[in-house]
Amino acid sequence: MACKLLFLAALVALSAASYVPQDSYRAAPANYDFNWAVNDAASGNNYGQQEARDGDNTQGYYFVQLPDGRLQKVTYSVQGDSGFLAEVTYEGEAQLQWHIGMTQSQGLTAFPSPAATTAITTISPLYKPRRFSVTTIHTPASCINMACKLLLVLATLVALSAASYVPQDSYRALLLVLAAFVALSAASYVPQDSYGAAPANYDFNWAVNDAASSNNYGQQEARDGDNTQGYYFVQLPDGRLQKVTYSVQGDSGFLAEVTYEGEAQYPQQGYGAPARHPTPTYGTPGPHYAR
Numbered sequence: 571m572a573c574k575l576l577f578l579a580a581l582v583a584l585s586a587a588s589y590v591p592q593d594s595y596r597a598a599p600a601n602y603d604f605n606w607a608v609n610d611a612a613s614g615n616n617y618g619q620q621e622a623r624d625g626d627n628t629q630g631y632y633f634v635q636l637p638d639g640r641l642q643k644v645t646y647s648v649q650g651d652s653g654f655l656a657e658v659t660y661e662g663e664a665q666l667q668w669h670i671g672m673t674q675s676q677g678l679t680a681f682p683s684p685a686a687t688t689a690i691t692t693i694s695p696l697y698k699p700r701r702f703s704v705t706t707i708h709t710p711a712s713c714i715n716m717a718c719k720l721l722l723v724l725a726t727l728v729a730l731s732a733a734s735y736v737p738q739d740s741y742r743a744l745l746l747v748l749a750a751f752v753a754l755s756a757a758s759y760v761p762q763d764s765y766g767a768a769p770a771n772y773d774f775n776w777a778v779n780d781a782a783s784s785n786n787y788g789q790q791e792a793r794d795g796d797n798t799q800g801y802y803f804v805q806l807p808d809g810r811l812q813k814v815t816y817s818v819q820g821d822s823g824f825l826a827e828v829t830y831e832g833e834a835q836y837p838q839q840g841y842g843a844p845a846r847h848p849t850p851t852y853g854t855p856g857p858h859y860a861r
Contacts, residue, residue: 599625616641626650634787638664638807642785658783666807769795786811796820808834 600623607618614635621630629647636642641661648654770793777788784805791800799817806812811831818824 601625636664636785637804638666640664642783658780660783664807771795806830806834808836810834 603622605618605620607616609616609618614637616635617633619630619632621628623629627647627649629645631643631645633641633643639662643659643661644656645659646654646656773792775788775790777786779786779788786805787803789800789802791798793799797817797819799815801813801815803811803813809832813829813831814826815829816824816826
């Protein structure tokens, strides 16, 4: 690490000697465009997002396939100080299976009322996570110290040479001060063993709850190294809340438990009495005479 800092100091000093200052510029406005989507026919999952930004103007949308077959889409935008403006639309027609106890002769199909049960599903892993190891190359301490000394001498000579040059502007002077500071910091740095990337560690959650459209779904997930656990849920059209709790422990694969909360509610279709039609009446025919 000390060698890297010394080498950086030398490069900064050399660059400062030949640097021609130019006008400074402000950071450019934010400009990006991204999209992602998940479409898995086997599990019925279809959702994603797209967003684009140009300066203070942002627009995009996200969508999700609802359990009733419709595609819900939220189109949003932010124009300067307008705030978050969103429009919710639906594509397709809801397809619901009603339990009304009628026969096919009446034009409808009767479906058995599902019981509020709990099913445990174990999905065998489709892959084995690859494990990466970090190999540390040990260099004799004498070689490291010698290289550090040589680079320190080189950085000092370059810094002194640059210091003898009269800077023409504040930019070059600032670079020279930075080079000297880095060289001094590297001289007192004690090199230590390098380490690989830290294990993954995060925790997030999101949810949608819109009473007007009866949408209620979301997700939560947390990971610490090779151990991941979380859940996602959705309010079904029959009123029950379906929840999938999952976990991955090392090489265990994806383990999921599906549960339901509440009891299925199916509206009863009612039929009134048949409409009454008036009984026809006939009067006594009058006499008819042929000519």
